[in-house]
Amino acid sequence: xxxxLKTTLAVLIASMAFISxxxxxxxxxxTVTRTIKAPAQKVWAVVGExxxxxxxxxxxxxxxxxxxxxxxxxxxxxxxxxxxxEGSKYVHEKQIHYDPQNYTxxxxxxxAYKLPLGPENNFAVYTVxxxxxxxxxxxxxxxxxxxxxxxxxxxxxRFKRTIEDYAIAVEHHVLTGENVNSENxxxxxxxxx
Numbered sequence: 001x002x003x004x005l006k007t008t009l010a011v012l013i014a015s016m017a018f019i020s021x022x023x024x025x026x027x028x029x030x031t032v033t034r035t036i037k038a039p040a041q042k043v044w045a046v047v048g049e050x051x052x053x054x055x056x057x058x059x060x061x062x063x064x065x066x067x068x069x070x071x072x073x074x075x076x077x078x079x080x081x082x083x084x085x086e087g088s089k090y091v092h093e094k095q096i097h098y099d100p101q102n103y104t105x106x107x108x109x110x111x112a113y114k115l116p117l118g119p120e121n122n123f124a125v126y127t128v129x130x131x132x133x134x135x136x137x138x139x140x141x142x143x144x145x146x147x148x149x150x151x152x153x154x155x156x157x158r159f160k161r162t163i164e165d166y167a168i169a170v171e172h173h174v175l176t177g178e179n180v181n182s183e184n185x186x187x188x189x190x191x192x193x
Contacts, residue, residue, distance in 0.1 A: 027121040027145035028152040030160050034138045034167035038174045040130035043138055044103045046174050047126050051095055051105075052079045057173035058166050059185035067092075074098050089113040093124075103128035109144075115155070121145035124163075138167055168192045 036043055046057055051073035055064040063082045070077045075098040083089040092111040099105060109122040125141040140163050146152040169180040172188050180188060 026149055027143045028156045028159070029141070029143045030156065030163075031142075032140045032160065032163045032167050034164075034171060035131070036136055036138060036171045036174060037134060038136060038171075039134060040103055040128045040136035043128045043136050043170065043174050044100070046170055047128065047138065048098075048100060048103065048105055049073050051077055051107075054079065054081055055181075056179045057170045059169050059180050059182055059188075060162060060165070062181075063087075083113060097125075103130075112144075115144075116147050116151055118145040118147040118149075138170060140167060165189065 050056070052064060052066040052070070055061045058064075058081070060083060061081045062085050064079055066072070066077060067080050068078045070079070073095060075095065077095040077098075079093055079095075080087075081091045081093070083091075090111070090113055091109060093107040093109050095105050096108050097104070097106040104125065104127040107124045107126065109117065109124065111117070112122075121143050122145055123143055125139075127139040127141075129137040129139060131137055142159065142163060144152050144156070144159060146155075165185065168189055169185060171192060172178065173180055178184075
């Protein structure tokens, strides 16, 4: 029985690889938006200006810091976001297309723990849109291209839920100043549903 199961699994994996061979690798994309009752500058201060301290406003990130000589946010700033205290599970990102006047930048993703990323098309575009003087909208556009491409399709729903939770956490952090983490997020999330 184990041999039949292993053989079936091997054939299935080989078939998926053959079907995708020669085809263009397609990135998985999605957009998450959240309206926040705060001025755009205040939201931008958290997501754009405090790029290296994302751990303060992300429920899944245990710690974050600037790397490779980066001292502050801006064009070329790099950060590592650790999902565990040991730093063995992490994401490495770089700020590009940094435009503080229009409250937008792109975070190029170079490494994401356990995710076999392809060489390009891995990024998140952060945009804060002013609605009025006391309200803004956070827009997060993500593109993830894995190799093999099927991995991105399998994890797309999980990625989107994580980013939706992040948007809620940003709202809470902006409105209260309280840092968000895995321990307090469950309670926080209930407040914003």
